[in-house]
Amino acid sequence: MEIATYLVILALVLQYPLLESRIQKIQRRADRIERKLDLILGHLDIQVAEPGLEQVAALLREGKKIEAIKVYRQLTDAGLREAKEAVERMDVAAG
Numbered sequence: 001m002e003i004a005t006y007l008v009i010l011a012l013v014l015q016y017p018l019l020e021s022r023i024q025k026i027q028r029r030a031d032r033i034e035r036k037l038d039l040i041l042g043h044l045d046i047q048v049a050e051p052g053l054e055q056v057a058a059l060l061r062e063g064k065k066i067e068a069i070k071v072y073r074q075l076t077d078a079g080l081r082e083a084k085e086a087v088e089r090m091d092v093a094a095g
Contacts, residue, residue, distance in 0.1 A: 031082075038089060050076075053090070060091050 041048060052075045059068035065087065073083040 042093065047093075056087065057090060057094065060087065060094060065091065 053072070056068045056072050056075070059065075059071060068090075069080070069083045069087045072078060072087050073080065076083070076086075078086065
């Protein structure tokens with residue numbers, strides 16, 4: 001390969017941490033906004049049923065929290081932390 005090609009590849013590799021940092025910052029901001037929205041909805045006593053989450057709610061009622069988190073992740077493609085927090089919010093709201 002030519003030197004120019006190597007330089008382009010090197011530049012892209014060096015940009016990756018900057019892009020990853022920006023993505024993480026945006027994700028943290030989106031998480032904060034979602035938590036605030038959940039608080040507002042809770043304060044106004046508004047229940048928003050997400051499609052397919054009835055199975056998650058049923059597992060919570062049976063006391064199967066870990067299974068509920070697994071199913072939530074399958075339904076929403078959420079990460080483990082996000083799924084755990086969402087299921088815990090559902091558990092608190094139901095309790």
